[in-house]
Amino acid sequence: MLASYLCENGCTPKRGERRHNDPDEKKREYFEKYDLGKIREIKESEIPYWYPKDRMMHAPEEQECWGVKWRAGTSNFRTVDELFTKRNLWALAAYLETTNKTELFQDFLLFVFTSILFKSSRMMAHNKDGIGRIQKGTYYIPQISHDIHVGKFMQEALGDMLSGYSQITLKKSNLLISSSDSRVLRIPTSSVDYIFTDPPYADTVQYGELNFVWETWLDLDTNWHDDEIIVNAFRDKTEKDWETMMMQAMTECYRVLKPGRCVSLCYHDTSEGTWALVQDIMAQAGFIVEKTDQAVYINSATKTTNQYFSDKVTKRDLVINFRKPKPGEAAAAILLTGDEDKTTFGEKARRIVRDYLGAHPGSTKDRIYDEVVSRMVRKGQMEAHNFDELLRSAAEEVKTPVMKTLFEPEEPNLFGTHEISRWYLKETELVLHDDAENAREEVAAEKIGAFLKDFLGKNPGDEGVHYSNLFEFYIYAVTDKPRRQLTDLLPDYFYTTEKGTWRLPASEEEERAKRDARARGLGRRVKRYLAQLAQGAFIPEQERPSDATLAEWIRHCKRAGLYEQGKLLFEKGGLNPDALSEETMVDVEEDYQVCARMLAREASEPKRRGRRTEE
Ligand SMILES: C[S@@+](CC[C@H](N)C(=O)[O-])C[C@H]1O[C@@H](n2cnc3c(N)ncnc32)[C@H](O)[C@@H]1O
Structure with missing residues (x-):
């Protein structure tokens, strides 16, 4: 010591x-x-001031772990006060009591207090250079702590704050700062001119857990965690919950915005999954992407090590603008207004069913119905139409077993609860017979192709373009967007590289292969077949792909970067290699190996999702 x-x-x-x-x-x-x-002396005396003794995250007493940021050995303190040495606890409590009695500049002084709170804790690591440092984004308590002089740090922080304050020119204005659940805003409908939002992305930063210590010291409400939009296994908050809650928050933004006005959304991610999801959420909430000539970025002053050395992670924060359409302004998606005559309505609704089942084969009727209804501006119109008839015109019903466990189906019973009805697109619906939509896809693919060419011309060292760059381009430059997601569209036109980036067809033959695959609706076909297999649907013999077809599908998957699908087709698709020629057999084996290898590589790479924290 x-x-x-x-x-x-x-x-x-x-x-x-x-x-x-x-x-x-x-x-x-x-x-x-x-x-x-x-x-x-300190140890034997009692601290004569108030300080928080809350159990971390209000976890039950008998349960050691209190959250995902809990770690045996290094972050296993039980109560907030255990995070501090008694000496510093005493000093902090004394400062807080004095501040709470001060009327003038109380918030200012409390702000200073919060700025040094963690540095005053046992998380402050002692380094060889004699300087204490803490790791952000965790509750890591090092073996050797640096017990700072609270008074001195407070003084320094006050000085910094004062010099910052003197530079702020706006001293008084009609500002109202409110912190509440963004899913229920107490703001009138269509009354807001502009929204800037920086929402939490999945599980990257555990704001709730990391704020807890500050909140208890400031005696704030610490029971808001049920409302937190986050993925947190400890609190059973899944990715699905995150999606639902984000959807609620964005729907609320939509409600309060004036028509024609914008919400700017901060995005810190390169993860394909979330990009597509966020786009979906915004579209479902009713927003349209605002056309701008240039994307706006916020450059973060500091970069993580990863950001310096890898081209795969975010180098900047992207700001995407979405607009609440004015009445009568059609969104890119099919919009049902309820004013259509029966034929037009039927056509539009059938297209929705088709799109939805193309993307989600094997969905149940209620999900498909929800999808159609949610796209209607005036709900309640569905009753006037025969949904069953509509559904059957595009899809067929297949009874699939309800599984008791992963491998064991439920026993048949009289109530029929051992079976569930799933819907798959009819064979005839797998190829797109919609000229306008086909043309839209062609134009989009052409623009993306030109972008790829240009990008690769400027970056001759790159084999392909990362999805996030394509997505960025897509949202701004492809104004008349096809109804399919970009993730579904890309494999129909382009190839993936070994690195998982996207490239143009390299030869006339490759170009032809894609054109052919599109004409036969290969992407939808494979998706439908795999869903049928996974869901245990009965597949009539004449609809089963032949061995040669399976081999062709596996090749398609490998070339389109659909490795998971390729692997599944080979392993579970019912392929009988003996029925193939030796050459095809070798090819299919090789395609399968590539899929498996790429999947293993993806799994071993760290999950690229959400904002990265420093240090
Ligand atoms: C990405 S951070 C915003 C960071 C902020 N822009 C900044 O630079 O400091 C997302 C924030 O959303 C908050 N949040 C989570 N769930 C929320 C909810 N239901 N309502 C409002 N905010 C929420 C998180 O606690 C976190 O503070």
Whole structure:
């Protein structure tokens, strides 16, 4: 143990150090008498001020782990006060009590308090250079802590704050800051001119857990965690919950915005999954992408090590603008207004069913119905139409077993609860017979192709373009968007590289292969077949793909970066290699190996999702 002291009443030396094992006998004696003596005195006394003793995250007493940020050994403190040495706890509590009695600048002083709170904790690691540092985004308590001088740090923080404050020119204005659940805003409908939002992305930063210590010290409400939009396994908050809650928050933004006005959404992610999801959420909430010539970025001042060395992670924060359409302004998606005559309505609704089942084969009727209804501006119109008839015109019903466990179906019973009806597109619906939509897809693919060419021309070292760059381009430059998701569209036109990036067809033959696959609706076909297999649907013999077809599908999947699908087709698709020629058999084996290898590589790479934290 090392004590570093400063003599404040004129004694010499003014500044010094002494250790528990100091070679200087006198220093050792003083260390024992004064330094340890002081700590003993503190230990034996009771802190005469209030400080928080809350159980972390209000977890039950008998349960050691309190959240996903809990770690055995390094982050296993039980209560908030256990995160601090008694000495600093005392100093912080004394400061807080004085501040709470101060009327003038109380918020300002509390802000200063929060700025040094974690540095005053046992999380402050002692480094060889004598400087204390803490790891952000965790509750990591190092083996050797640096117990700071709370008063001195407070003084420094006050100085910094004052110099910052003197630079703020806006001292008074009609501002209202409110912190509440963004899913239920107490703001009138269509009354807001502009929204800027920086929502939490999935599980990257555990704001709720990491704020808890601050909130208890400030005596704020610490029971808001049910409302937190986050993925947190400890609190059973799944990705699905995140999606639902984000959807609620964005729907609320939509409600309060004036028609024609924008919401700017901050995005810190390169993850394909979330990009597509966010786009979906915004579209479902009713927003349309605002056309701008240029994307707006917020450059973060500091970069993570990853950001310096990898081209795959975010280098900047992207700001995407979405607009609440004005009445009568059609969104890119099919919009049912309820004013259509029966034929037009039927056509539009059938297209929705088709799109939805193309993307989600094997959905149940209620999900398909929800999809159609949710796209109607005026709900309740469905009753006037025969949904069953509509559904049957595009899809067929297949009874699939309800599984008791992963491998075991439910016993048949009289109520029929051992079976569930799923819907798959009819064979005839797998190829797109919609000229306008086909043309839209062609134009989009052409623009993306030109972008790929241009990008690769400017970056000759790159084999392909990362999905996030394509997506960025797509949302801004492809104005008349096809109804399919970009993730579904890309494999129909382009190829993936070994790195998982996208490239143009490299030869006339490759180009033809894609055209052919499109004409036969290969992407939808494979998706439908795999869903049927996974859901245990009965597939009539004439609809089963032949071995040669399966081999062709596996090749398609490999080339389109659909490795999971390729692997599944080979392993579970019912392929009988003996029925193939030797050459095809070798090819299909090789395609399968590529899929499996790419999947293994993806799995071993860290999950690229959400914002990365520093340090
Ligand atoms: C990405 S952070 C925003 C960071 C902020 N822009 C900044 O630079 O400091 C997302 C924030 O959303 C908050 N949040 C989570 N669920 C919420 C909800 N239901 N309503 C409002 N905010 C929520 C999180 O606690 C977190 O503070």
